[in-house]
Amino acid sequence: MEIHVRKTLRNMNLNIGFTLNETITDAVVDQLIQCDPSLAERSREDIPRTCTANRILAAVGTITSLPVFLKIKNFVDRTLLEESDPSLLNRGMFVPLYKDSEQIYIAVANPWDPTAEDTFSQQFPDLEVTKILAPIAEITTVIETVSRTTGPSQSELDAIEVDDDGDEISDFNVSEKHAEPLAQLVAQIVSDGVKGRASDIHIKCDKGRVHYSYRIDGDMGEKFEIPLKLKDRVDAFLLNLMGLPPEERAKRPGISGRFTVNYLRRSIDMRFERHRTYRGYHVTMRILDKSHFEAKLGVGSLAFDSATLFEMEKVMAIPAGIIVMSGPTGSGKSTTLNAMLRELNRPEDNILTLENPVEDEIPGVLHCDIQPNEFKPMIASFMRSDPDIILMGEVRDMDSAELAIEAAITGHKVLTTIHTPRASQIIERFEQIGIERWKIAQTLKAACAQRLIKLLCPGCKIRKPGLTERDIRKFNLGEEWRETPVFQRNNDGCPDCENRGYLGRSAILEIIPITPEWSDALSKGTLSPYELEIKVREQGILPSLRTSGLKIVKEGRTDLEALRKVIDMSAGD
Numbered sequence: 215m216e217i218h219v220r221k222t223l224r225n226m227n228l229n230i231g232f233t234l235n236e237t238i239t240d241a242v243v244d245q246l247i248q249c250d251p252s253l254a255e256r257s258r259e260d261i262p263r264t265c266t267a268n269r270i271l272a273a274v275g276t277i278t279s280l281p282v283f284l285k286i287k288n289f290v291d292r293t294l295l296e297e298s299d300p301s302l303l304n305r306g307m308f309v310p311l312y313k314d315s316e317q318i319y320i321a322v323a324n325p326w327d328p329t330a331e332d333t334f335s336q337q338f339p340d341l342e343v344t345k346i347l348a349p350i351a352e353i354t355t356v357i358e359t360v361s362r363t364t365g366p367s368q369s370e371l372d373a374i375e376v377d378d379d380g381d382e383i384s385d386f387n388v389s390e391k392h393a394e395p396l397a398q399l400v401a402q403i404v405s406d407g408v409k410g411r412a413s414d415i416h417i418k419c420d421k422g423r424v425h426y427s428y429r430i431d432g433d434m435g436e437k438f439e440i441p442l443k444l445k446d447r448v449d450a451f452l453l454n455l456m457g458l459p460p461e462e463r464a465k466r467p468g469i470s471g472r473f474t475v476n477y478l479r480r481s482i483d484m485r486f487e488r489h490r491t492y493r494g495y496h497v498t499m500r501i502l503d504k505s506h507f508e509a510k511l512g513v514g515s516l517a518f519d520s521a522t523l524f525e526m527e528k529v530m531a532i533p534a535g536i537i538v539m540s541g542p543t544g545s546g547k548s549t550t551l552n553a554m555l556r557e558l559n560r561p562e563d564n565i566l567t568l569e570n571p572v573e574d575e576i577p578g579v580l581h582c583d584i585q586p587n588e589f590k591p592m593i594a595s596f597m598r599s600d601p602d603i604i605l606m607g608e609v610r611d612m613d614s615a616e617l618a619i620e621a622a623i624t625g626h627k628v629l630t631t632i633h634t635p636r637a638s639q640i641i642e643r644f645e646q647i648g649i650e651r652w653k654i655a656q657t658l659k660a661a662c663a664q665r666l667i668k669l670l671c672p673g674c675k676i677r678k679p680g681l682t683e684r685d686i687r688k689f690n691l692g693e694e695w696r697e698t699p700v701f702q703r704n705n706d707g708c709p710d711c712e713n714r715g716y717l718g719r720s721a722i723l724e725i726i727p728i729t730p731e732w733s734d735a736l737s738k739g740t741l742s743p744y745e746l747e748i749k750v751r752e753q754g755i756l757p758s759l760r761t762s763g764l765k766i767v768k769e770g771r772t773d774l775e776a777l778r779k780v781i782d783m784s785a786g787d
Contacts, residue, residue: 236677238274238326245273275347278325282347286311286321287356294318296360299409303357305710305717306330307350317341321348321356327672327710329718332514339510386455387476396444400451404484407501408477411718413544414501419445419494431668431719432544432780445494452497456486472571485571502573509553515546515666515720516553519765522757525725530554534625535659536618538609540634540643545780546666546721547631548573548607554629555579555605564600568592568617569607579605597621606630612648619649622657635782637663637726638747641736655736661726665759665780666719669771671711674704677770689774689783691764702773716776722762726750 243261246269247253253261275282283289286309294310303309307323308330318341322330331343388401388408403426407415412428417440424445425437440448455473468489475482485500509516512523529537537554539547552574559565565579572583580599584592596604597620609615609632618628634643640661644654681695707713726746728736735741741749750756763777777783 241277242270242273245277246270249273271347271349274325278347280325280345280347283321284349284352286348286352290356295356298360300357300360302333302409302411305712306333307353307710309353309356310334311346313338313341317344319344319346321346321353323348323350323353324673336509336514396447396451399440400448404475405477408482408503412501415499417448417497419491419496421493424448424494431716432666449495449497452486509549511553511557515718516550517720518723519757519762522723522725522762525727525757526554529660529725529727530558532627532659534622534627536622536628536630536657537660537662538640538658539631539662539664540637540640541664542633544666545664547664550664550721550723551605551629551631552576555603558603563602565603565605566596566599566601567605567607568596569605601626603627603629608632609644609647615644615647615649619653619657634663636747637661637724638743641743651739652737655728655733658728660728663724663759665722667722667763667766667772667780668716668776669718669720670701670703670773671708671715671717673710674708674715675701675770676704677701685774689778698768700767700773701770703775720766720771722759722766724758724762725756727756
């Protein structure tokens with residue numbers, strides 16, 4: 215089978231269809247003329263219109279040096295395909311074909327879209343990803359074989375009896391066809407969130423209406439209506455998934471919990487938060503898809519530039535002390551720390567975590583899922599467990615801050631998160647909690663801040679030759695940006711990005727290493743945290759949120775508006 219695949223890949227032609235940007239179009243036209251010199255007599259604008267799709271896309275295959283398949287259905291590993299997300303496959307227009315002990319073969323329509331490679335390199339980190347070009351129609355046909363629709367019709371929802379509370383629910387499979395319309399509705403809500411790469415699902419009760427929406431790439435999307443009469447039924451269904459007794463539900467103004475649903479042969483953890491509102495309730499479900507957890511530094515959303523990765527490697531090499539990652543909720547702090555933990559995970563080290571909840575379980579690491587009221591009693595027992603490296607989910611109060619300080623003083627490496635806008639404010643936040651400045655100055659080894667920035671859709675982004683005077687002043691940029699080519703979002707979007715203009719996110723990071731000199735100055739009060747930030751900025755040798763973000767802008771992967779939404783652009787370079 216493997217020999218046959220390799221031979222076929224080299225010999226077949228290509229037939230796909232997708233939107234080409236200006237640079238790629240020029241390269242394809244050049245290749246078409248090289249293959250057929252008679253085309254040189256036509257205008258370059260006319261050549262793509264006169265050539266068949268086969269010829270155009272064969273040219274794409276030539277300039278990318280990728281093998282091509284006209285037909286892929288006979289090479290698809292059904293098990294591998296069914297373990298993939300149909301929505302993600304459709305959006306990126308790619309499918310997995312076959313894998314062996316060394317490689318995984320994937321069919322792509324657009325060879326310049328990194329989504330397919332990023333997806334499978336994360337899912338199969340030990341395998342080399344080999345891309346194969348295939349017609350878009352072929353890829354679509356394969357995706358349709360695993361796509362599922364689960365939503366009930368309006369008439370089915372209207373027919374639901376509101377006085378029927380149903381039975382307790384277990385092992386809820388959202389990718390199945392459910393007989394009960396209410397189960398179909400909840401399955402649709404959850405599965406569409408998973409397929410759409412949503413981080414959160416919101417269900418809200420307003421005056422005279424109930425609706426749900428998804429947070430995708432940091433933005434809230436379209437609201438979808440739920441019949442008002444089903445407000446309490448949907449609420450009860452979700453609470454049943456958590457196994458919470460009815461008598462407990464009425465006692466709590468806010469309900470927190472977790473439940474698991476099955477989706478396309480994989481388990482999806484749902485973190486559940488519910489609180490009462492004036493009009494009813496507000497439910498937030500955080501989607502914890504474990505298949506997306508195993509992020510690695512330098513790959514996918516954590517594809518930091520070489521300078522940032524170098525500084526991270528230096529930070530991780532520190533034998534003892536505290537490494538703190540700051541940023542707002544949803545900025546990917548925990549994802550980055552867990553990726554660092556994977557790099558640090560060695561048989562000779564005992565690694566323990568204190569989390570609430572445990573989101574990313576790493577083999578060989580002892581994870582402790584604790585409640586807030588259990589934290590203090592756990593500290594003594596935890597420290598007697600002889601850890602080398604400790605990950606604390608978050609520094610929230612004096613107890614957790616003191617544990618981090620004590621662990622660092624006694625020779626442990628501590629990784630944790632905290633909520634501050636800037637890296638330099640981490641020290642001030644520890645002081646607000648109650649930790650003396652000299653203690654955190656002597657134990658803190660790296661103050662980091664992270665943001666997730668939306669990426670432009672490769673299929674529809676718009677190129678600009680440079681920035682206007684207004685933009686240069688608005689974003690506090692230098693004059694060189696007047697002639698620096700940039701890309702911006704297409705407000706109309708395209709099918710690839712579901713008309714949003716953005717597709718996916720990438721992390722940007724700033725790092726302030728606390729050197730012995732700076733530690734001493736902070737302890738004595740001769741240097742404030744803000745003055746430290748200024749010194750680091752003046753040196754210009756360490757990654758900052760602004761410089762990291764502007765680099766991605768120059769690379770054409772995002773635009774200034776997306777950058778402005780996650781960091782303060784008022785400060786100059």
